[in-house]
Amino acid sequence: DIQMTQSPSSLSASVGDRVTITCRASQGISNYLAWFQQKPGKAPKSLIYSASSLQSGVPSKFSGSGSGTDFTLTISSLQPEDFATYYCQQYYSLPLTFGGGTKVEIK
Amino acid sequence: QLQLQESGPGLVKPSETLSLTCTVSGASISSSSYYWGWIRQPPGKGLEWIGSIYNTGTTYYNPSLKSRVTIYVDTSQNQFSLKLSSVTAADTAVYYCARRVYGGPIDSWGQGALVTVSS
Numbered sequence: 567d568i569q570m571t572q573s574p575s576s577l578s579a580s581v582g583d584r585v586t587i588t589c590r591a592s593q594g595i596s597n598y599l600a601w602f603q604q605k606p607g608k609a610p611k612s613l614i615y616s617a618s619s620l621q622s623g624v625p626s627k628f629s630g631s632g633s634g635t636d637f638t639l640t641i642s643s644l645q646p647e648d649f650a651t652y653y654c655q656q657y658y659s660l661p662l663t664f665g666g667g668t669k670v671e672i673k
Numbered sequence: 674q675l676q677l678q679e680s681g682p683g684l685v686k687p688s689e690t691l692s693l694t695c696t697v698s699g700a701s702i703s704s705s706s707y708y709w710g711w712i713r714q715p716p717g718k719g720l721e722w723i724g725s726i727y728n729t730g731t732t733y734y735n736p737s738l739k740s741r742v743t744i745y746v747d748t749s750q751n752q753f754s755l756k757l758s759s760v761t762a763a764d765t766a767v768y769y770c771a772r773r774v775y776g777g778p779i780d781s782w783g784q785g786a787l788v789t790v791s792s
Contacts, residue, residue, distance in 0.1 A: 567736075600778040609769055609785050610720070615778035653720060657778055661735040662722040 568592050568656050572665035578673040583644045587668045589637040589654035598658035601630055601639045604667075605650045613652075614639065644670070675699040677770045677783035685764075685790050691757040695770030695783055702751055703728050708773040709753045711744065713766040714785075721766075725773060726753055760790045 569592035579585050589599065597617040602610035612621045614630040617637055627642045641648055649672055654665040681693035695709070702709055710725030710733075724734035726744045734742050743756040757764060770783040 602779075609782040611782070612778065612780050615780070621780065655720070655779070657773070660733055661737075662779075664720040664722070666719050 567661055568595060568659060568663050570654055570656055570663050570665040572652075572654055572668050574668060575666060576669040576671060578671050579644050580673045581644055581646060583673075585641045585644050585648075585670060587639045587652055587654075587670075589632075589639070589665050591635045591637075591656055591658075594634045595656045595658035597633050598656055599630075599632070599637050600655045600657065601628075602653045602655065603648075603650045604653065610653065641670075646672075675772070675781050677772065677781060679768060679770050679783045679786035681786060681788070683787055683789060685760055685788060686792050687761055687790055688759055691760050691764060691768075691788055691790070692754065693768055693770075693786060693788070694752050694754045697751050697753070697772075700772070702746055702753055703748050706775050708733075708775060709746070710771055710773060710779075711755045712769045712771055712779075712782075713764075714769070715763075715766045723755065723757075723768075727775075762790050764788070765790045 571590045573588045599617045601614040604610040613624050618630045629640045651667045651669045653667050676698045678696045685691045708725040711723040714720050724744050726732050741758045746753040767785040767787050769785045771779050772781040773779045
């Protein structure tokens with residue numbers, strides 16, 4: 567199985583801050599990486615696929631980059647609705663695997 | 674507009690079989706463009722992929738659960754279902770059904786169904 571490691575596991579940030587979350591794969595996955603946002607009590611929401619492509623309707627303040635084993639999700643200017651847990655997920659090979667999540671909290 | 678809705682018992686006894694159904698509206702599960710699958714999330718923990726099914730009936734399961742999992746479709750009802758046998762407390766989780774693009778990412782999720790394993 568491909569292991570996905572996210573860092574940090576949590577972070578505190580203020581409204582307006584630029585936030586970057588890192589995801590590392592245990593082996594190369596090309597750009598077969600997705601990012602999801604999950605708010606408490608809700609289903610995950612798809613944000614980014616193919617490492618850097620925004621899902622329809624996702625605001626451009628979200629961006630993704632990377633290829634191979636190292637990936638990042640950036641939120642350019644954090645807003646109150648962005649406080650949530652973010653997960654990366656590889657779909658290069660089965661079983662599909664997720665990172666452990668990064669909880670973004672209000673400072 | 675695509676909608677996925679999980680349904681099934683919220684409480685299952687240990688050693689019994691967990692059964693959930695996902696009803697799809699706004700898309701056909703017979704489409705060759707998608708897989709249909711299940712993902713779970715224990716309370717306060719991360720996400721675990723359970724498995725998927727393609728329109729040919731081909732199934733793909735997580736090896737960690739493969740011996741206990743069955744996923745199948747009912748095209749007449751536009752539904753797909755999950756059975757997980759011999760459950761224990763460790764199987765307590767929110768179970769999500771989801772759509773995955775063929776060869777691509779998950780793009781849609783159901784709202785989730787909490788299943789508790791307890792006597």
